[in-house]
Structures are given as structure tokens and as C-alpha cells.
Amino acid sequence: MTPLDYEFLRRLLKERSGLDLSTDKQYLVESRLLPLARRVGLGTITELVVKMKSGAEQLTSDVVQAMTTNETFFFRDKIPFDHLRDPILPTLVQSRAMRHSIRIWSAACSTGQEPYSIAMCLREFGPMLSGWRTEIVATDLSQDVLEKARAGLYSQFEVQRGLPIQLLVKHFSQTGEMWQLNADIRSMVQHRQLNLLQDFSHLGKFDVIFCRNVLIYFDQETKISIFERLARMLEPDGYLMLGAAESVVGITDAFRPCSDRRGLYQLNPARMARPGGAATLAGLKVAAAR
Template identity: 55%
Template sequence: MTEAEFEALRVFLKSRSGLALSPDKRYLVESRLAAVCTRFKIDNLSQLVREIRAGRASALEKATIEAMTTNETFFFRDKAPFDLFQDVLLPKYLKERAATRRLRIWCAAASSGQEPYSLAMILKEAAPRMPGWHVEIVATDISTEVLEKARVGVYNQFEVQRGLPIRFLVKYFKQVGDQWQIAPEIRSMVDFRYLNLIEDFNRLGQFDIVYCRNVLIYFDANLKADVLRRIAHVMAPDGALLLGASETVLGITDTLTLDPAHRGLYAKTAPAAAPKKLAVGIG
């Protein structure tokens, strides 16, 4: 693959997925796309680039984007965002939404489902405190392959050992051979949908809580600002956004404000008060 071909791939991936690859990531492209070449019976990466430039193979384009998508996730990843949900956000919204008994949660870039399922298990544990509540968890991702895995809810031994408390494994999973399938009542709590974050997502509706963790790090500054602005737009006025531990809105957008008491938690920035007019007397 020549430098020009690598640059063409970088442009293609950024325009179609938002992924901003630095020049030193050529090795990553070559290693991940080798499997795509094998799958589509393509001789080499140069031919793959030619096929993409021709624009005739949508399946190949989709496979190329999915191969370059990072799907690292595990149950209760980083723990703190889930403790925050259980101990701070859920009690807050149980009180503030008592009249409607409705709560909407969005997990953006949900990958193979461990994040939304972790939230679903917390909610299942809280069910005795929530009679009559309607809670919707919408989980989205750009990869149809990982979304299908998420919908099935089957995980191997390594995946259930990463962060999942043993009591939840025993309570909410059934062993099937050497795999573990999450219980139907947990799977039914999550609505998995395809979504590309660089595209409009207003159709998803308004959310009380948004998890968008460890995805903005792959975007450039302009796209980060755009995605954050649009996330703020679909948040309820008192909504909450949780970002990854290494992510921030500082210096990127003023539509969201950090909660000083909780790392990684953001609220919509309150609109500035209109300046008061001075009264002018006429004597």
C-alpha cells in the first residue's frame, strides 16, 4: 500500500465514520484490513483501496469501516460511572421524574452490549423501588456485527470475568456450553439500534441520561465539538452526560458543563441571563 493509498483510506474512514487516523497508524490499518482482504478475496490492500474508490462495493466499504472500529468494552467498565448511576443519578431521577415515572437512557457506541446490560442489571435490582416505571435503554453503534452479538447476549468465559460481579453472573446468566447467555428479561430491557454518530440522531428523541464513553477520543476536535453539541441538544434540560475517564468538554464546547462533584459527569450549560435594562427617568 502506497502513501497515497493510505491517505485515501484515511480520508474515506474519516468521512464515513469520523475516525481520525494519524499517519503513524498505518500498521494498524494494514493488520486489521488484511482479514477484510481475505474475506472478500482481494489480493492486497492496494486492490482494496481501488475497490473503495470505485464506490461499487457497499459491503466492502461497510466491512472496512467495521474492521477499523475499536470495540473494546466489558461489564461495569471503570466501575465509577456505574456507581454514579446507581448511587447518584438513579435516586435523583426517581425523585425528579416521580410524576411521569419515565426514564430514557442512551448508550452511544455501545459495542457488544456490556455497558447497557450493566445498566439494565442495576435497574433490575432497583425494580422494587420503581413500581409502574417505564425505563427505556437505547444502545447504538456503527458496527452491525457487534450489535448482532449484543442482541443475542452471549459472552465467553473471559468476557463474563471482566468486571461482572459473580452474583450477577449467577443471577442473570445461563451457561450454554462454554458460553454464557444473559437472561431474556435483561435483554428485553435494551433496544439496540444502528447509528453513526457523524449523522443526525435527533430522531432518537430526548434522553435523561447519556453514556458516550471512550469514543470521542477517535474524533478530531471539530467533530468532537459537533457531536457534543448535538448530544446536548437531545438531553433533557436537567439531563446528564457521562464521558470516558480521559475525555473532557473543556476547550471543545460550551454547551456542556462539568459537575464539580463527579468526574466525567456533565450537565447542559445553563443559558446566560439576559442583561437587565436600566430604567431611565424623564424629568
């Protein structure tokens, strides 16, 4: 792969997915895209780039998906799901007692382990949520990973990563060498294709948003834009869950951290109290530059 090929791919990925590759990630691009090139009968990354430049839109889409498919596993990092069990769900059960509904968004859900982990947490609450409408919306840029997520079919290796054995026995059925989530858990999750760079206001308001381990791949301006739009999607007393390596500090004042709860945020009351509610994107850029 030539330096010009790499620059073309860097610009394309930034424009299509927000992925901000540094100049030293050429090895990553080659490891992800060489198998794709060979699958379509091309020998090199350069040949792949030439074909993309000729207008091969499906190939371009495949390249973006190959570069943005990230690792995931059940109950990843554990702490976010501890937060979901306490304080989030007990608090929401009280505050939503009149409407009897909870909406949760799993953004960049990949092959579905995160939203299904959320669904299993909700099931653990049993009688407390009896008669409630619980809606989990799972979105991802890649149609391929969404199809796998919808099927809820996982290998022995995948179910061994983070999934407690009692939940495997309770919520999965073995199919040959694979394990499939039972239909009642699968039915709790709606899967939709979505690019976080584009408008997502049509999804409506949420009580909880999981947006973990995706913003680390974006540049500062893109992070600011996404945080601004996430703030408009969250109920005033809702919760935002970020990944262990992610933070709002120095990026936005739209959210404030929950005390002693790593990765957990709520809307910033000080900003909500300002005239006009949420600050403008321009205002956020000024705040981030301080």
C-alpha cells in the same frame, strides 16, 4: 500498503465514521484490514483499496466496521456505574416521580456490555422503579456488533471481564461454553444502528446519555458538532457520561462538570439562560478557539 492507499483510507474513514487517524497509524490499519482482505480473497491492502474504488459498497462498509469496532467489557471503568447508582438514579427517581419513566442512551455501544451493565444497575433498584417505564436505547455504527449485542451471548472470557460473579449467576444462563443474558435483561435494551456523524434527533430526549470512549477518535470540529447535538438531546436536568480520557474542557460550553464526579456532566445553566438557549455551532467554535 502504499502512502496513497493509506491516505485514501484515512479520508474515507473520516468521512464515513469520523475516525481521525494520525499519519503514524498505518500499522493499525494493516492489522485490522489484512484479515478482512484475505477473507474476501485479496492478498494486500492495495488490492482492497482498488476493489473499494471500483464501487464495492459492501466491502467499504466492512472496512469501516473493521476499523471502528472498539473494545468493551461489562462495567468498564466502574466509576460511571457508581455514578449511575448514586447520584443519578436516586435523583431521577425523585425528579421523575410524576411521570414514572427514565430514558437512557448508550451511544457507540459495541457488543452490548455497556447497555446491559446499565440494565443490571436499574434492576438493582428493584422496588424503587416498580411500575416505571425504563427505556435503554443502544446504538452503534456496526450492524455486526449490534447483532451480537441483541443475542446477549458472551464467552467465558467476556463475562470474566468486569462482571461481578453474583450478577453472572443472577442474570445469565450457561449455554455450552457461552453465557447468555436472561431474556428479562435483554428486553430492557433497544438496539439501533446509528452513525453519530448523522442526525440523531429522531431518538428523542434522554435523562442520561452514555457517550464514552468514542469522541477521542474524532477531530475537534467533529467533537464540537456532536456535543452541540448531544446537548439538544438531554433533558434540562439530565446527565452526560464521558470516558475517563474525555472532557468538554476547551471544546464546548454546553456542559459543565459535576463536582467531584469524574466524567459526569450536566447542561451548563449559564448557557441555557442565554437568549435562544443553546449556542449555535459557530458560537461553540469561537468558544473552543479561546
